Amino acid sequence: MAIKVFPLIAKEEINKKVKELAEKISKDYQKKELVVIGILKGAFVFLADLIRNLKIPVFCDFITVSSYGKATESSGVVKIVADISFPIEDKDVLLVEDIVDTGLTLQYLINHLKAKKPKTIKICALLDKPERHKIEIPIDYLGFKVPNKFVVGYGIDYDERFRHLPYIGYIEIDEEK
Numbered sequence: 001m002a003i004k005v006f007p008l009i010a011k012e013e014i015n016k017k018v019k020e021l022a023e024k025i026s027k028d029y030q031k032k033e034l035v036v037i038g039i040l041k042g043a044f045v046f047l048a049d050l051i052r053n054l055k056i057p058v059f060c061d062f063i064t065v066s067s068y069g070k071a072t073e074s075s076g077v078v079k080i081v082a083d084i085s086f087p088i089e090d091k092d093v094l095l096v097e098d099i100v101d102t103g104l105t106l107q108y109l110i111n112h113l114k115a116k117k118p119k120t121i122k123i124c125a126l127l128d129k130p131e132r133h134k135i136e137i138p139i140d141y142l143g144f145k146v147p148n149k150f151v152v153g154y155g156i157d158y159d160e161r162f163r164h165l166p167y168i169g170y171i172e173i174d175e176e177k
């Protein structure tokens with residue numbers, strides 16, 4: 001099996017977009033107590049860059065959900081492997097996701113976090129694959145729309161590979177090779 005990676009979004013483009021998103025978030029959350037929650041593992045690189053570009057203080061936490069394994073299709077069944085580590089009641093929460101595909105993960109996590117009674121909850125996603133949506137979740141802060149390809153890099157994996165790439169690419173798998 002041979003996997004080829006084709007470049008899609010250059011690291012300079014990503015850096016520029018992350019700065020723009022951080023500017024907007026910094027303006028919107030002035031004088032608020034913002035808790036940024038990253039969805040692991042895919043969002044860890046994006047979140048690390050995003051918070052370092054913010055001009056406001058934030059609290060950080062993470063929530064780990066189960067991954068696809070070797071599949072490139074979401075099963076639609078979301079499993080929380082590790083929950084957030086401190087209370088978010090009455091806090092302003094920003095949930096940070098690497099990529100929105102069907103929208104099922106976000107729907108599940110929003111409901112899960114809403115039960116913890118935050119004051120507000122908004123979504124920041126680096127990538128969105130609109131063609132694949134099964135449900136429409138409003139994305140408050142979006143980096144890029146991407147075509148219906150399996151993307152990797154900048155924290156995003158295929159079967160735990162390619163997270164280290166500084167750019168975003170898409171893969172093509174040749175089963176015969």
Ligand code: IMP
Nearest residue numbers: 042074099100101102103104105150151
């Ligand atoms: P959803 O529940 O279908 O929206 O899937 C969301 C999750 O699936 C994301 O958080 C990613 O971890 C993963 N995912 C969706 N599309 C891709 C992709 O193209 N490459 C890598 N992971 C993906």
Ligand code: MG
Nearest residue numbers: 039042098099
């Ligand atoms: Mg993810």
